[in-house]
Amino acid sequence: MNLRKLVCPYDTSLIRSFSRREIAVRVDSPLLVRDAADVVRALGNNLICVILDSTKPLDAAPLQNEWKGVPLALVTASVGKFREVVKKLPLLRELNIRVCLPASNENIRDVRILSSAGVPSTIMINGPEVDWDALSDLMTYSLFGRIPHAPIGPFDYIVHHYDSAPHLCWGAAFFEDPQQFFHIDNKRNVALSREELLAEKFIGCIDEVEKAGSREIENMTDAWKRVFTEKSTCATCAGFKLCLGIITPKNGQAKRCSAFFSEMLEALEDLRLMREKALAEQKTWRL
Amino acid sequence: MATVIFKPTEACNARCVYCDVVHNEYAIRQNMSYELLELFFQRINEYLLERPEEDMVVTWHGGEPLLLGPAYFDKALEFQQKHCEKTAHKISHQIQSNLTLFKSEFTPVFKKLRITNFGTSYDPFSNLRGIGESVDSVLYKKKFIEGTSRAEKDGFAWGMIYVVTKLSLKRPLEIFWHLVNLNPWGSVMFNPVYIRDKKLSHLQITPEEFADFLGAIFPSWWKNRRRLPTVQPFIGLEESIVMGSPSLLCSDAGVCTRTHFGLDPSGRLYQCGRSMDWGILDYGSITEKKFSDVLEDPQRVKLRDRSPQLAETECQECRFWDLCHGGCPLDAWRTTGSLMRRSGMCDAKKIFIEKYFEPIVNGMNRGIIVRVTTSDSLRSEPAKPRTKAFHAKQNGPMWINPTGGIAEALILSGVLKHVMEKFPTRKFNVVTRTECDPLLTGHPAIAHIGHPPPGAAFMSIDHRYEPDYGVSGQHADRAYQTLARMFSLETPIAENLWVPFTVEADPVLAGFLPLKSQNVLICPSSDFHGKQMSTQRWEELVGLFSDRDTFIAQTGKYSDSHVRGTYSLLGLLNPKELISLLPLFDAVITVDNFTAHAAHLCDLPAVVLWGPTDHRIYGYRGQRHFQAAPSCQRADGCIGMGRGSDCLTPCTLGSGHCLDSLSLKDISYAVKDILKSKRGTVRRLSKKNSGINQAV
Numbered sequence: 006m007n008l009r010k011l012v013c014p015y016d017t018s019l020i021r022s023f024s025r026r027e028i029a030v031r032v033d034s035p036l037l038v039r040d041a042a043d044v045v046r047a048l049g050n051n052l053i054c055v056i057l058d059s060t061k062p063l064d065a066a067p068l069q070n071e072w073k074g075v076p077l078a079l080v081t082a083s084v085g086k087f088r089e090v091v092k093k094l095p096l097l098r099e100l101n102i103r104v105c106l107p108a109s110n111e112n113i114r115d116v117r118i119l120s121s122a123g124v125p126s127t128i129m130i131n132g133p134e135v136d137w138d139a140l141s142d143l144m145t146y147s148l149f150g151r152i153p154h155a156p157i158g159p160f161d162y163i164v165h166h167y168d169s170a171p172h173l174c175w176g177a178a179f180f181e182d183p184q185q186f187f188h189i190d191n192k193r194n195v196a197l198s199r200e201e202l203l204a205e206k207f208i209g210c211i212d213e214v215e216k217a218g219s220r221e222i223e224n225m226t227d228a229w230k231r232v233f234t235e236k237s238t239c240a241t242c243a244g245f246k247l248c249l250g251i252i253t254p255k256n257g258q259a260k261r262c263s264a265f266f267s268e269m270l271e272a273l274e275d276l277r278l279m280r281e282k283a284l285a286e287q288k289t290w291r292l
Numbered sequence: 293m294a295t296v297i298f299k300p301t302e303a304c305n306a307r308c309v310y311c312d313v314v315h316n317e318y319a320i321r322q323n324m325s326y327e328l329l330e331l332f333f334q335r336i337n338e339y340l341l342e343r344p345e346e347d348m349v350v351t352w353h354g355g356e357p358l359l360l361g362p363a364y365f366d367k368a369l370e371f372q373q374k375h376c377e378k379t380a381h382k383i384s385h386q387i388q389s390n391l392t393l394f395k396s397e398f399t400p401v402f403k404k405l406r407i408t409n410f411g412t413s414y415d416p417f418s419n420l421r422g423i424g425e426s427v428d429s430v431l432y433k434k435k436f437i438e439g440t441s442r443a444e445k446d447g448f449a450w451g452m453i454y455v456v457t458k459l460s461l462k463r464p465l466e467i468f469w470h471l472v473n474l475n476p477w478g479s480v481m482f483n484p485v486y487i488r489d490k491k492l493s494h495l496q497i498t499p500e501e502f503a504d505f506l507g508a509i510f511p512s513w514w515k516n517r518r519r520l521p522t523v524q525p526f527i528g529l530e531e532s533i534v535m536g537s538p539s540l541l542c543s544d545a546g547v548c549t550r551t552h553f554g555l556d557p558s559g560r561l562y563q564c565g566r567s568m569d570w571g572i573l574d575y576g577s578i579t580e581k582k583f584s585d586v587l588e589d590p591q592r593v594k595l596r597d598r599s600p601q602l603a604e605t606e607c608q609e610c611r612f613w614d615l616c617h618g619g620c621p622l623d624a625w626r627t628t629g630s631l632m633r634r635s636g637m638c639d640a641k642k643i644f645i646e647k648y649f650e651p652i653v654n655g656m657n658r659g660i661i662v663r664v665t666t667s668d669s670l671r672s673e674p675a676k677p678r679t680k681a682f683h684a685k686q687n688g689p690m691w692i693n694p695t696g697g698i699a700e701a702l703i704l705s706g707v708l709k710h711v712m713e714k715f716p717t718r719k720f721n722v723v724t725r726t727e728c729d730p731l732l733t734g735h736p737a738i739a740h741i742g743h744p745p746p747g748a749a750f751m752s753i754d755h756r757y758e759p760d761y762g763v764s765g766q767h768a769d770r771a772y773q774t775l776a777r778m779f780s781l782e783t784p785i786a787e788n789l790w791v792p793f794t795v796e797a798d799p800v801l802a803g804f805l806p807l808k809s810q811n812v813l814i815c816p817s818s819d820f821h822g823k824q825m826s827t828q829r830w831e832e833l834v835g836l837f838s839d840r841d842t843f844i845a846q847t848g849k850y851s852d853s854h855v856r857g858t859y860s861l862l863g864l865l866n867p868k869e870l871i872s873l874l875p876l877f878d879a880v881i882t883v884d885n886f887t888a889h890a891a892h893l894c895d896l897p898a899v900v901l902w903g904p905t906d907h908r909i910y911g912y913r914g915q916r917h918f919q920a921a922p923s924c925q926r927a928d929g930c931i932g933m934g935r936g937s938d939c940l941t942p943c944t945l946g947s948g949h950c951l952d953s954l955s956l957k958d959i960s961y962a963v964k965d966i967l968k969s970k971r972g973t974v975r976r977l978s979k980k981n982s983g984i985n986q987a988v
Contacts (some may be wrong), residue, residue, distance in 0.1 A: 172475060233470070233474060240470050240474070246519065273519075
């Protein structure tokens with residue numbers, strides 16, 4: 006059976022009820038980061054990361070030295086003032102941190118700067134309201150930029166997991182993939198996404214779900230097929246293989262997201278071929 | 293390997309409009325009896341024992357074979373185990389189903405029969421495929437998606453056929469992307485509809501329409517083929533033509549009389565599934581005839597003469613013979629009334645290859661042309677020479693990506709002028725390049741310069757990929773000639789560089805430049821460091837012919853080192869302005885760069901200094917070439933394909949760089965010689981550019 010990774014709140018009794026599970030623990034206060042990491046590890050689980058939902062922009066986030074050694078996803082709305090962020094760069098580079106930002110125009114710009122400054126980040130694409138051209142530039146920078154830069158999600162996730170045959174659910178870069186992640190509440194109820202967790206749309210208790218399986222998981226996994234029976238423009242999109250209809254464009258916007266995903270697929274194929282070529286070249290001995 | 297198209301039922305839950313079975317009033321409404329089913333396996337065993345070298349493929353067909361239910365397949369497995377004890381390993385089963393009835397109850401017996409994949413059919417848009425008498429296409433799609441999902445979960449692969457009808461012609465790309473986005477584990481195949489019922493003639497397509505349908509899809513497939521499912525007929529043509537490993541379907545292989553036969557629910561044996569549906573080429577009953585008898589039936593034996601006859605008659609001149617062998621004899625019978633004629637759908641293949649496949653494939657994989665070399669050629673005499681077909685007639689002009697620099701753009705412009713003269717209606721689109729656009733804008737062979745749309749058909753013009761490009765022994769295949777051949781021009785051809793504007797001296801430049809009685813332009817600049825001579829050497833050279841009557845100007849990029857003793861025009865001129873400047877000068881001294889080509893364009897005497905590149909490929913007759921001998925130990929040289937990273941770094945030999953070994957005295961003598969026999973600046977000032985250059 007495929008044991009899912011768990012995304013759960015920082016609740017000691019809840020975490021104690023799991024053993025040898027991979028857990029991403031969610032906290033809403035910087036003061037809890039270190040404690041949450043220690044608790045997950047101390048109770049015999051494998052810590053994926055601590056997810057800190059910050060109400061402050063990155064420039065105002067109270068980064069702490071004691072976070073060193075804690076894999077941290079800092080979810081925030083914006084970067085803030087760079088003149089403040091610059092002061093924190095030495096510490097940011099020492100932390101095992103990934104700054105997760107929604108895909109606003111400012112954030113797309115700022116993520117590039119963060120990346121070139123050596124700070125890993127992730128742009129959370131969750132809707133069609135994105136400047137696709139800017140995102141395309143960011144993707145190109147992420148995948149092909151020659152100067153050293155920190156990884157940018159979800160592009161680094163996609164390029165790492167891309168295979169030309171099956172479909173790829175890159176929502177996992179933000180813990181959104183029912184094949185990989187369960188979102189758990191304090192009462193051990195399972196939701197298949199962060200959104201469904203907040204809406205308390207549960208599919209059952211984790212013990213039952215893992216024992217008996219769930220029709221909802223199958224439905225969600227097969228959700229991409231719905232576009233073929235509905236009259237959706239996504240079904241005929243050249244970028245569908247990557248988008249899988251997750252981004253539902255509004256009228257007149259389909260071409261823009263389609264161009265982005267098509268371009269990314271081309272980039273991924275190019276990278277795959279480059280990797281294959283590099284592997285082939287490794288077969289030749291060298292000094 | 294023998295293949296039996298096995299139709300144990302002609303019943304179907306669907307009522308697809310163009311289906312020959314469900315609308316056939318003579319269709320057999322009863323399933324094949326268990327007695328006949330048992331006899332079928334006895335016959336298979338008998339055949340395989342008679343021919344131990346053979347295998348047999350049983351293709352379950354219909355009607356809809358899943359209507360038979362799992363129990364029927366259990367029975368088949370039972371008979372196979374009972375009668376084919378020694379031959380079962382030589383039997384493989386395939387199944388053609390619409391999958392709308394697939395349930396996991398079928399899975400165990402299918403696994404035991406070693407069925408691993410389903411062939412199916414699908415149509416996302418038209419309402420031609422549907423369930424029940426009402427032809428409910430919405431229900432069909434829903435059930436189809438459910439069926440394929442279930443099949444995948446149970447570990448089966450599936451591929452699908454899309455039948456191209458008149459209704460398909462408006463939206464080929466939408467259909468294509470819809471089908472490949474379903475991500476089948478098998479192939480997607482496009483087949484033309486075959487209509488026999490005159491009431492449905494509005495769905496019939498012509499070979500041209502089928503070719504155009506495929507042609508609309510092909511660029512997208514070709515560009516993305518590495519990440520897409522297998523798509524037929526494209527992959528088959530790529531394997532046959534490009535890779536040289538023929539992969540032909542039954543309709544094209546020309547050997548169906550030796551390999552295929554069909555069996556209907558009543559036990560009648562036919563040539564194949566299609567002949568069964570159409571009621572022709574009936575070879576008798578399974579109760580009376582062994583399979584080996586069927587394969588030697590006089591009708592089949594006669595039909596075997598078809599290929600040799602066609603090769604000598606109708607198809608004699610066709611260079612695609614080995615790709616289709618006259619096509620399906622049943623289709624020939626449908627359109628001509630004779631099984632011995634060629635199929636009309638051969639034309640679709642021919643048109644598609646010539647109009648769409650070759651221009652794209654030849655453009656991207658230089659040197660690959662259709663050379664038909666299948667092992668199964670039935671031609672009794674050597675094949676006629678195949679001509680290299682490369683005359684694109686796309687719906688829109690083919691796109692050209694002007695790789696290389698502005699010098700290559702100048703060569704391209706000249707070659708396109710030839711193309712325009714030979715094929716006046718032929719136009720191209722050109723991908724915009726900031727540097728090259730001024731040289732190509734207004735060219736009569738160019739319809740548009742800009743950004744290509746997604747899926748645009750491209751033609752590569754990188755002549756350096758050409759197998760005959762370069763110097764081999766005494767023979768040098770020049771860039772201009774190679775490029776001309778890529779456009780199907782016969783070579784050798786006059787190397788007339790050409791620009792789509794009038795070349796005349798810029799009056800502004802003429803007004804402010806302190807020209808003297810003798811004027812020399814030098815251009816030490818090149819994007820490739822290996823092609824440059826050191827600034828110090830240039831300064832020494834300038835010193836050798838500089839005098840009070842000679843004005844020497846330097847052109848190049850803003851970032852180039854200034855050669856002292858010259859008047860700097862660095863960074864001031866774009867290519868078009870440089871061309872306008874040249875008529876003011878009496879001589880040019882340059883390395884292998886745009887200026888050398890521009891001097892040829894303007895008929896201006898030039899001294900050209902060559903290092904890692906070869907004047908025999910890029911230099912022009914009439915220019916004075918100084919070729920440095922390679923001084924480095926790099927066997928593969930420092931310029932060429934795959935060594936782009938060397939471009940930006942200076943030669944590692946420093947002062948030992950090949951170009952720095954050239955004799956400056958000899959170069960200065962050549963310059964002085966030109967200036968001595970100075971040709972009038974006035975003459976060139978008024979000269980128009982209209983193919984003014986000498987031929988090779």
